[in-house]
Amino acid sequence: MDIFEPVQVDPAYRRIAAAVEEKVMAGTLKDGDPLPGEVHLARQFAVNRSTVREALRELQSKGLITRRPGSKRLRIAHPRTADVASGVSRALALGGVTFYEVWEAMMIVEPQTAALAARKRDADQLEELTQLIARFEAAGGNSREAVATVVDFFRALARSSQNEVLVLAQAPLTRLLSPTLAQMIDQVPQARTRIIEAQRKLLAAIGKGDGEQARIWMEKHIRDFRRGYELAGISADDQVTV
Amino acid sequence: MDIFEPVQVDPAYRRIAAAVEEKVMAGTLKDGDPLPGEVHLARQFAVNRSTVREALRELQSKGLITRRPGSKRLRIAHPRTADVASGVSRALALGGVTFYEVWEAMMIVEPQTAALAARKRDADQLEELTQLIARFEAAGGNSREAVATVVDFFRALARSSQNEVLVLAQAPLTRLLSPTLAQMIDQVPQARTRIIEAQRKLLAAIGKGDGEQARIWMEKHIRDFRRGYELAGISADDQVTV
DNA sequence: ATCTGTCGGATTGTCCGACAAAATGCCGCC
DNA sequence: GGCGGCATTTTGTCGGACAATCCGACAGAT
Numbered sequence: 266m267d268i269f270e271p272v273q274v275d276p277a278y279r280r281i282a283a284a285v286e287e288k289v290m291a292g293t294l295k296d297g298d299p300l301p302g303e304v305h306l307a308r309q310f311a312v313n314r315s316t317v318r319e320a321l322r323e324l325q326s327k328g329l330i331t332r333r334p335g336s337k338r339l340r341i342a343h344p345r346t347a348d349v350a351s352g353v354s355r356a357l358a359l360g361g362v363t364f365y366e367v368w369e370a371m372m373i374v375e376p377q378t379a380a381l382a383a384r385k386r387d388a389d390q391l392e393e394l395t396q397l398i399a400r401f402e403a404a405g406g407n408s409r410e411a412v413a414t415v416v417d418f419f420r421a422l423a424r425s426s427q428n429e430v431l432v433l434a435q436a437p438l439t440r441l442l443s444p445t446l447a448q449m450i451d452q453v454p455q456a457r458t459r460i461i462e463a464q465r466k467l468l469a470a471i472g473k474g475d476g477e478q479a480r481i482w483m484e485k486h487i488r489d490f491r492r493g494y495e496l497a498g499i500s501a502d503d504q505v506t507v
Numbered sequence: 508m509d510i511f512e513p514v515q516v517d518p519a520y521r522r523i524a525a526a527v528e529e530k531v532m533a534g535t536l537k538d539g540d541p542l543p544g545e546v547h548l549a550r551q552f553a554v555n556r557s558t559v560r561e562a563l564r565e566l567q568s569k570g571l572i573t574r575r576p577g578s579k580r581l582r583i584a585h586p587r588t589a590d591v592a593s594g595v596s597r598a599l600a601l602g603g604v605t606f607y608e609v610w611e612a613m614m615i616v617e618p619q620t621a622a623l624a625a626r627k628r629d630a631d632q633l634e635e636l637t638q639l640i641a642r643f644e645a646a647g648g649n650s651r652e653a654v655a656t657v658v659d660f661f662r663a664l665a666r667s668s669q670n671e672v673l674v675l676a677q678a679p680l681t682r683l684l685s686p687t688l689a690q691m692i693d694q695v696p697q698a699r700t701r702i703i704e705a706q707r708k709l710l711a712a713i714g715k716g717d718g719e720q721a722r723i724w725m726e727k728h729i730r731d732f733r734r735g736y737e738l739a740g741i742s743a744d745d746q747v748t749v
Numbered sequence: 750a751t752c753t754g755t756c757g758g759a760t761t762g763t764c765c766g767a768c769a770a771a772a773t774g775c776c777g778c779c
Numbered sequence: 780g781g782c783g784g785c786a787t788t789t790t791g792t793c794g795g796a797c798a799a800t801c802c803g804a805c806a807g808a809t
Contacts, residue, residue: 313793322564344598356586362671370672377615429604430612434676555764
């Protein structure tokens with residue numbers, strides 16, 4: 266009986282967006298290429314400017330086109346990690362994901378990422394990690410800055426794994442954790458020193474290229490997070506927020 | 508010297524989108540709630556309908572509002588896994604991620620996910636996995652259908668882990684792998700039987716609640732993928748595509 | 750030669766009004 | 780109560796308009 270699929274007539278703005286997206290994905294339009302002006306596009310697609318603009322908004326929110334600050338021209342862009350990660354965390358938060366689920370995912374991803382990083386890191390990244398530890402120590406009572414540093418540390422570590430997929434997978438996790446992380450750093454006195462210790466051990470292991478040690482310390486580090494959260498009175502069943 | 512940050516004045520359509528998004532995230536607008544009509548919104552925001560429409564396109568592409576098929580009314584929606592995953596895979600493909608990176612990420616995520624699934628699965632999910640194996644066997648020479656089944660198997664397995672984060676993390680990976688997976692199934696004769704064997708062993712381990720066995724078999728399964736790709740003449744350094 | 754002020758053209762952000770097609774709602778009818 | 784038909788609403792798209800502002804060029808000042 267179901268021979269016919271529901272016919273789908275996409276509105277013009279959607280097809281225009283799709284056309285541009287297709288050209289971007291195919292590499293015809295490369296990163297940084299300037300997009301023609303709206304009137305020009307409207308003429309090309311034989312469509313009204315308002316219609317083009319709706320298509321552009323869609324592409325813009327996908328991160329496929331962007332405007333350099335203080336400029337009018339739209340340019341082709343490749344979505345940055347931040348763009349995508351924010352979408353993922355939004356979806357997870359709306360999906361009612363609990364703190365435990367995020368933590369569990371981190372327990373799976375981070376230790377192995379650390380192990381990889383230990384094997385693949387280069388000198389620059391080692392240097393960056395070192396500086397981030399210093400920055401965390403310097404942050405002192407400023408919990409916002411402290412959290413930002415921890416997040417940066419995780420990200421730098423993921424980048425050291427030389428695997429862009431892991432960088433992207435990890436970004437939403439830290440983003441979802443950071444609000445409560447701030448809370449924890451404020452309320453649990455020993456949190457700061459434990460974080461520093463873990464980061465130092467991680468750095469040492471990564472510096473030596475000792476993947477197994479890195480993995481073990483990262484596991485402790487993440488486990489510590491959970492203990493810290495419990496001490497701060499945050500339940501594992503609480504839903505994460507953005 | 509750099510005392511002043513670049514001043515940013517968001518255009519109206521962006522602030523409107525942000526206003527709606529804020530209400531969604533705060534839970535004021537819940538999933539399924541109908542959105543007022545465009546003219547109504549335009550009056551509320553004291554702005555032209557065209558401006559509202561641009562804001563709506565942006566929200567739409569974020570998956571925060573959607574239209575039920577064959578309906579005119581826009582409704583608040585929570586982004587589904589598919590929405591977000593497509594954005595992630597787009598970003599990864601544009602980022603020039605290689606097949607090896609995706610594979611490596613899968614080697615990290617999937618075995619542990621399988622182990623979790625073995626511990627947490629319920630009867631329904633076990634049943635679903637069983638049927639998916641049957642569907643794969645039935646697919647026969649239809650490589651499109653076969654690939655779709657493999658992807659569904661991975662997804663069902665991730666869902667069995669009862670961890671929505673893992674479901675979301677895994678979706679882009681299989682999506683990026685599937686084009687080449689089809690190629691491989693077509694070209695490597697023994698691929699099909701090996702996949703079936705791995706799926707059966709996985710199902711058995713998960714059925715018994717044996718996490719360790721599930722982990723081991725998933726590891727073999729993923730490793731097999733790589734061998735299969737090599738046999739099909741796909742280099743690990745090839746960039747993935749969507 | 751470099752910096753500054755100015756000017757015209759191009760482009761964007763926003764508005765207005767309009768219309769056909771499709772969906773929704775209402776109403777009378779069976 | 781269910782159903783067909785008509786009026787109303789809503790969306791998709793169009794055309795045109797205007798102020799703000801960015802861009803590039805050009806001339807004048809230091």
